[in-house]
Amino acid sequence: MDPYSIVVEPKARPRKHPLRRRKAVRRALPWTVIVAIFVVWEIIVRAFNIEQFVLPAPSAILAAGWEWRAEMLDNAGQTLVTTAAGFLLAVIFGLVGGVLFGSSKLIYDGFYPALVGFNSVPKVAVIPILVIWFGIGTLPAIITAFLISFFPILVNVAAGIATVEPELKDVLRALGATRWQIVQKIGLPRSMPYFFASLKVAITLAFVGSIVSETVAANKGIGNLMLVASSRFEVPLAFAGLLVTSIMGIGMYLASEFIERRTTGWATRGTEVVTGPRS
Amino acid sequence: MNFVEIDRVSLRYGEDGDGTLALEEASLSVSAGEFVAVVGPSGCGKSTLMKVVTGLWPPTAGTVIVGGREVAGPLSIVGMAFQNPTLLPWRKTIDNVMLPLEIVRPHCSRLRREHSIYAAKARDLLALVGLKGFEDCFPWELSGGMQQRASLCRALIHDPSLLMLDEPFAALDMFTREELWLALQDVWLARRPTVILVTHDLREAVFLADRVLVMSARPGRIVAEQAIDQQRPRRLDTTYEPTSVAIIHRLREHISAARTTNA
Numbered sequence: 219m220d221p222y223s224i225v226v227e228p229k230a231r232p233r234k235h236p237l238r239r240r241k242a243v244r245r246a247l248p249w250t251v252i253v254a255i256f257v258v259w260e261i262i263v264r265a266f267n268i269e270q271f272v273l274p275a276p277s278a279i280l281a282a283g284w285e286w287r288a289e290m291l292d293n294a295g296q297t298l299v300t301t302a303a304g305f306l307l308a309v310i311f312g313l314v315g316g317v318l319f320g321s322s323k324l325i326y327d328g329f330y331p332a333l334v335g336f337n338s339v340p341k342v343a344v345i346p347i348l349v350i351w352f353g354i355g356t357l358p359a360i361i362t363a364f365l366i367s368f369f370p371i372l373v374n375v376a377a378g379i380a381t382v383e384p385e386l387k388d389v390l391r392a393l394g395a396t397r398w399q400i401v402q403k404i405g406l407p408r409s410m411p412y413f414f415a416s417l418k419v420a421i422t423l424a425f426v427g428s429i430v431s432e433t434v435a436a437n438k439g440i441g442n443l444m445l446v447a448s449s450r451f452e453v454p455l456a457f458a459g460l461l462v463t464s465i466m467g468i469g470m471y472l473a474s475e476f477i478e479r480r481t482t483g484w485a486t487r488g489t490e491v492v493t494g495p496r497s
Numbered sequence: 498m499n500f501v502e503i504d505r506v507s508l509r510y511g512e513d514g515d516g517t518l519a520l521e522e523a524s525l526s527v528s529a530g531e532f533v534a535v536v537g538p539s540g541c542g543k544s545t546l547m548k549v550v551t552g553l554w555p556p557t558a559g560t561v562i563v564g565g566r567e568v569a570g571p572l573s574i575v576g577m578a579f580q581n582p583t584l585l586p587w588r589k590t591i592d593n594v595m596l597p598l599e600i601v602r603p604h605c606s607r608l609r610r611e612h613s614i615y616a617a618k619a620r621d622l623l624a625l626v627g628l629k630g631f632e633d634c635f636p637w638e639l640s641g642g643m644q645q646r647a648s649l650c651r652a653l654i655h656d657p658s659l660l661m662l663d664e665p666f667a668a669l670d671m672f673t674r675e676e677l678w679l680a681l682q683d684v685w686l687a688r689r690p691t692v693i694l695v696t697h698d699l700r701e702a703v704f705l706a707d708r709v710l711v712m713s714a715r716p717g718r719i720v721a722e723q724a725i726d727q728q729r730p731r732r733l734d735t736t737y738e739p740t741s742v743a744i745i746h747r748l749r750e751h752i753s754a755a756r757t758t759n760a
Contacts, residue, residue, distance in 0.1 A: 386583045392551045393655070394573040395600045403599065407587045484587040484635060 274454040283458030289443065294462045297428055297440040300356055301466075304363025305424040309417070312368045316375020316409065321401050326376070337369045342430055349435045359431040359439065366427035367420035374416035378409020411485035414478035421470045425463060500529035500691045501550060501659065506559035507716070508545055519545040521716035522559065529658070532685060532692045534706035535719075536699060536748060538756045542717030543695040547663050550693065551575045563659060572659070573601045576652035576690070580664045582644035584636035584651075591632040594619045594650045601655045622650045625687065626680045642673035646680060653684060662694045666701065675733055678704050682730055699745045699752075700736045709748060713755040721751040 256276045262268070263275040270278055283290055319326050341362055348358035382404050390400050432441025440459050447455035479486075503525050510516035519542040527533045537543055548554040549561055552568045552575075561568040563575075576597070584593045598604040598615055608615060623632055626646040636644055645665060652660060662681075666674040678701060685692060685705075696702050702709045703725055711721040723744060727735060735741055 383581075383583065385579050385581060386585070388548075388553055389577055389579075389583055389651075390596075390600060392553055392571050392575055392577050392661075393597050393600045394571045399600055403596065404585065407585070410587075482587070484637070 271451050271453045274457055278454045279457045279461060282452065282454035283461065286455055286458070290458065290462060293438060293440050293443040293459075294466065296356075296438045297359075297425075297432065297463070298466055300359040300432075300439065301363050301421075301424045301428040301470075304360045304428060305367055305421055305470075307360070307364040308368035308371055308420055308424065311364070312371025312416070312420070313375055313413070315368070315372040316413075317379060317401060317406070319372060320376035320379025320409065321397060321405060326380070333369070333372075341366045341427060342434065345431050345434050348431075354435045354437065356436075356438075358435055359428045362431040363424040363427035367424040370416045370419045370423070371413065374412040375409045378412035379405035382408055410482045411478075414474060414482060417474040417478070418471055421474055422467055425467050425470075429463060499526040500531075500564060501525075501527040501693070502560075502562040503546075503550065504560045504562070506549055506556045506561060508542075508549055508554060509557045518716040520549065520556070521718055523712075523718050524559075525710055525719050527691055527693060529691055530689045532694070532705060532707045534694045534696055534702035534709045535712060536696055536702050536709060536752065537712030537717065538714050538752055539697060541712045541714050541755075543712060544663055546712075546717065547577075547661050547693070547695055550659075551577060551661055573655070574657050575659045575661055576655065576657035577661045578645075578648045578652040578663070578665045580667045582636065582641075582648040584644055584647055586635065586637055589633050589635055590628065590639065590647050591616065591619050591623065593636060593647060594623060594654050596651060597655045604655055619650070619654055622653060623647070625684060626650060627676075640673075642669050642677065645669060645673075645677060649677075649681065649684070653688070653690070656688070656690075658690055660690045660692045662692065662696075664696055665694075667697070674698075674701070679733070681705060686730060699748050700741075702748070703741050703744050704731060704733070704736050709744075711748060711751040711755060720755050721748075723748060723751075 260276050263273060268275075274282070319330065344365065345358055345362055348361055352358055352361070379401060382400075386404055387400055390403060395403070428439070429441035429444075432439035433445050436442045440463055444456045444459035447453070447459065503523060505522040505524050506520055507518070507522055508520040509518045523542075523546065525533075525535075535543055535546065545554070549556050550563065550568070552561075552571045555569075563572060584590070585596070588596070595608075595615060598608050604615070620629075620632055623629060623646075626649060628643060628646050628650070631639060631643065631647075636647065639647065645668075649665065652662075666677050669677065682705060694702070694705060699709075706725060709723045709725060710719050711723070712718065713720045725744060727741070736745075
């Protein structure tokens with residue numbers, strides 16, 4: 219009897235490398251969890267015979283969504299556009315503001331308290347004022363999405379720029395670099411991981427802003443659709459609205475994560491091990 | 498005419514004049530092409546001296562003259578390297594080395610047009626310190642010693658006539674450190690910049706420098722000076738020869754004297 223046969227045996231049946239298998243599992247896991255949630259939901263609704271206007275089953279939600287698909291698509295498109303517009307404004311103002319706040323102690327000390335005070339005002343309370351100024355519709359929704367989402371971007375970019383290591387600054391300052399050059403060469407690239415982290419928070423907040431505004435003061439958009447649906451007790455349709463919103467949210471989130479991974483791979487170094495010289 | 502002339506320079510931190518007095522009437526001069534090491538007990542103001550010479554901090558009193566002109570602000574003829582490599586993690590090694598070129602005139606305006614010439618220069622420099630083949634690696638893919646070599650290249654890329662090194666090898670293990678001494682000696686012999694090296698390693702000072710200056714405890718002053726007339730290129734075992742050992746012992750006595758009188 220070959221004493222090593224037990225060692226040789228696994229070779230006879232080649233298996234996937236454990237690391238690769240884990241990667242496949244990791245990729246499938248989120249989908250499994252989502253499907254499982256809906257399955258459990260469906261079972262609970264059916265088992266306890268829950269009324270549709272209390273908690274509709276996923277199948278009913280999907281059916282309602284499909285039935286009203288044209289309206290769904292139209293309103294979701296509206297919400298997506300307002301959210302994206304508000305988000306884009308937030309990115310621009312957040313970046314510019316972050317650079318200003320992060321690179322100048324004077325601006326930081328002077329304006330930060332005012333900014334914090336402004337940010338702690340609930341944005342829902344601002345919407346009626348926006349309606350007085352701009353009327354009902356798209357514009358208040360864009361502005362609300364912007365107002366609610368620009369603050370985290372600004373704070374994060376400012377933090378990234380303000381926390382540049384003094385030695386690193388000295389390397390450039392000793393060469394006669396201007397303040398803007400230091401921001402450009404070190405501050406901005408360094409704050410990019412912070413920036414992208416904040417984008418993921420900001421995009422979700424932008425959806426909150428636009429949908430709240432649509433619910434309060436609009437005649438179009440997913441928020442408006444849900445309001446109308448629930449006032450007519452078409453609860454499955456309202457839930458379908460929620461579903462579409464979260465799908466859009468996930469989509470935008472993944473988009474910003476994709477850009478993040480392409481541009482700031484250096485910040486998450488070590489996930490892929492590279493050794494030795496490259497040619 | 499000396500290349501660096503520091504005349505009774507004092508520096509007090511803080512704006513109201515009640516901060517720590519880091520330097521007190523420190524004077525020293527370095528001639529062009531000379532390699533000077535500054536040693537002293539910790540916290541004696543060695544790093545402050547670096548900042549004053551490079552124009553990062555204006556002195557409270559006294560004058561600093563570099564290259565015949567009084568220092569009033571940062572000088573682009575200076576290259577600096579610190580204890581930490583301070584490489585930018587989002588740039589490849591070669592782009593890190595080329596960073597000063599993007600800032601220092603006249604290179605910054607030529608860089609785009611003559612990028613390949615400058616890149617070749619950076620590659621040569623990296624090869625000189627033994628980093629051939631690692632140009633396109635990111636700094637975090639390099640070991641600590643390799644990062645410090647790259648940092649040295651960055652300090653040299655714009656052909657500075659004055660090289661300021663602030664304990665550049667302090668964070669490395671001894672073998673790596675000795676390797677880098679040799680690399681630094683090669684670079685210095687090849688290009689002959691004026692070097693001021695701040696260190697607390699006496700062997701390092703004696704191996705590398707033409708002249709070693711001893712600073713007192715804070716507030717820092719230059720209290721002793723030791724010329725080292727060994728032939729170049731020096732070999733590592735020269736630091737264990739009796740003449741070097743005697744010098745190291747003498748420097749050590751100066752430093753312990755400096756610590757007890759002032760602390």
